[in-house]
Structures are given as C-alpha cells and as structure tokens.
Amino acid sequence: MDSGASSPFFTDAYGSSYRLVEPGTFVMGDENGSGNPNEQPACVVEITQPFFLGERNVTQAFWLDVMGENPSKFQEGWSAGLRPVEQIDMDEVELFMERLNERDAEVMHLGLLGEWRLPSESEWEYAARAGTRGRWSFGDKDIELDEHGWHAGNSGGTTREVGLKKANPWGFYDMNGLVQEWCADHWVKSYEGGRQQTPMSVDDAQRYVVRGGAWFTESDSTRCSARSFADRTKRSDGLGLRLVWSPLDNQPSIED
Structure with missing residues (x-):
C-alpha cells in the first residue's frame, strides 16, 4: 500500500483532516516476543475496505460544538480547545457519533456520502x-519517542494540543501517547483465531479495546502493538477518541 502525505484527504468544518487509508495486509500484534501476552499470537490481517482516519484526535472544541458541553479535565489556557477531549465514556462517544451522523447525513466529502x-x-x-x-x-x-509522542517522561503531567509532535509515515499524529483512544472492538485477551478488519464483538461484553498509550503511561504502553481495555462506563483524563469516516456502500446517482 502507498499512503502518506500524498494520499487523498478532506477537511471538516473544524479544520480537522481525514486521510485515506487504502486496503492492504499487515502483521498485527507482537512479532518478536518483547510485548505482552495479550498481543499474541501475531496474525496476518487483511484490510479489505478503504476508510478515512482522522489525522488527529477529536479536540475539546469539536466535542463542545457537537455535544454542548466539555467534560475534559485539562481545560486551562487559551489553547485548551485544541487539546484532545477526554473523560468520555462509551455511551457519550456513541451519542457523539450519533449526533454527528445526524448532522452530516447529507454532507459529501470528495463527492461521497459517508458515516x-x-x-x-x-x-x-x-x-x-x-x-x-x-x-x-x-x-x-x-x-x-519524545519527537513523536507525549508520555510520562515528557508530558509534564498534562495533555497537550493535538498534532504538536511528528506524524507517522502515513500522516497521522499522536498515535503513540497523548491520550488512549477508544476502539469499536470488545476486549478479547489474545489474538487466538486471528482478526479481520471488522470489530470483534462479544455478547454482553462491557469492556472495549483502547489503544495508543497516554500522557501518563510509560513508553512501552505507546508501542504500536500495545493494547489495553476500559469498561464502557470508564472516564479517564487520558482517554479520548479518533474518528473514522467511511463512504456508504450505496451512493446517490448523478440523476439524484
């Protein structure tokens, strides 16, 4: 796959950019045995459908505009709106996305409708x-790591504005540190049976995967394969989110 700074992207009303991630295959998990047991066994995963991923975390300003309130702990300073939103549980995240999808139901990006x-x-x-x-x-x-992410060793005990560190090769910021990020998957403690692009779903599960490490975690927790979980009711000043925008399968015809 050839992605990065040259890949297609769009920008929303808040100045946030969403970059195309094209299909491809990768090895998920700990390949060399230096990680945690829950990162094993490493498995080959095929990403079959393209999607657009936010270059940065959802900010406090973005959340406030959609939800009408800001639950974040770190609101000090004129630039607080550019810090990641945190202290949001899964119910609030789901409501945020529901309102966003209702508002943007007829908004096109790159000529496409999406969710x-x-x-x-x-x-x-x-x-x-x-x-x-x-x-x-x-x-x-x-x-x-200091050049690429905020962690316990360099954060100064607080979050920072999104996008201050270097982006990864595909143009995404703060994937290693700053705040952990909710994922759509229910928590399963190993990769036995492999993984697909679609989220893991477990009946009656209350724990969800969180990724990326945070401003208060040690460097090992910010590794690309490092994973953890949070109960859906958990609110933490080191837990936020990053959005995906996916084109709908059924697009309006030109005549429409």
Missing part, C-alpha cells in the same frame, strides 16, 4: 504501523 464511526482495533494498528514492523513506526529506540 462517522470508531476505528476497529485492526484498522487502528494498521494506521499506527503505517507500513512498518518495529515497536513504533519510527523504529525501536525509546530515545526517539
């Missing part, structure tokens, strides 16, 4: 790896 949703866990790792196979998309050395 907003969370990334699946496999989509998230595919975009985070950006065609690489190391611990991070920039390599395997912890010392280089």
Whole structure:
C-alpha cells in the first residue's frame, strides 16, 4: 500500500483532516516476543475496505460544538480547545457519533456520502504501523519517542494540543501517547483465531479495546502493538477518541 502525505484527504468544518487509508495486509500484534501476552499470537490481517482516519484526535472544541458541553479535565489556557477531549465514556462517544451522523447525513466529502464511526482495533494498528514492523513506526529506540509522542517522561503531567509532535509515515499524529483512544472492538485477551478488519464483538461484553498509550503511561504502553481495555462506563483524563469516516456502500446517482 502507498499512503502518506500524498494520499487523498478532506477537511471538516473544524479544520480537522481525514486521510485515506487504502486496503492492504499487515502483521498485527507482537512479532518478536518483547510485548505482552495479550498481543499474541501475531496474525496476518487483511484490510479489505478503504476508510478515512482522522489525522488527529477529536479536540475539546469539536466535542463542545457537537455535544454542548466539555467534560475534559485539562481545560486551562487559551489553547485548551485544541487539546484532545477526554473523560468520555462509551455511551457519550456513541451519542457523539450519533449526533454527528445526524448532522452530516447529507454532507459529501470528495463527492461521497459517508458515516462517522470508531476505528476497529485492526484498522487502528494498521494506521499506527503505517507500513512498518518495529515497536513504533519510527523504529525501536525509546530515545526517539519524545519527537513523536507525549508520555510520562515528557508530558509534564498534562495533555497537550493535538498534532504538536511528528506524524507517522502515513500522516497521522499522536498515535503513540497523548491520550488512549477508544476502539469499536470488545476486549478479547489474545489474538487466538486471528482478526479481520471488522470489530470483534462479544455478547454482553462491557469492556472495549483502547489503544495508543497516554500522557501518563510509560513508553512501552505507546508501542504500536500495545493494547489495553476500559469498561464502557470508564472516564479517564487520558482517554479520548479518533474518528473514522467511511463512504456508504450505496451512493446517490448523478440523476439524484
């Protein structure tokens, strides 16, 4: 797959950009045995459908405009609106996307209608790896993490504005640190049986996958394959979201 700064993208009314992630195949999980047991067994995953992923996390300003309130802990300073929204549970995330889809039902991007949703866990790792196979998309050395993400060693005990660090090779910011990100998958503690592009669903499950590490986690938790979970009712000042926009299968005809 050939993605990155040259791939198609669109920008919404808040100045947020969503970049095309094209289909491809990658190895999901810990290949070299240096990760956690829940990252194994590593498995080959095929991404069959293209999607557009937010270059940055959803900001406090974006959330406030859609929801009418800002639950975030870190609201100090004139630039707080550019920080990621946090302290949002899954019920609130689902309501946010419902309102966004209602509002944008007839809004076209690149000539297409689509819908907003969370990334699946496999989509998230595919975009985070950006065609690489190391611990991070920039390599395997912890010392280089400071240039790419906010974590316990450099955050100063707070979130920061989105997009201040270097993007990964496909143009996505803050995939390693800043805030963990809700995924659409229910939590399953291993990759036994493999994975697909679609989210894992477990009857009556209350735990969801969260990815990316946060401003308060150590560097190991920001690796591309590192994974964790949160109860759907959890609110944390280190937990936010990143949006996917997917074109609808049925598009209006030119005559319409």
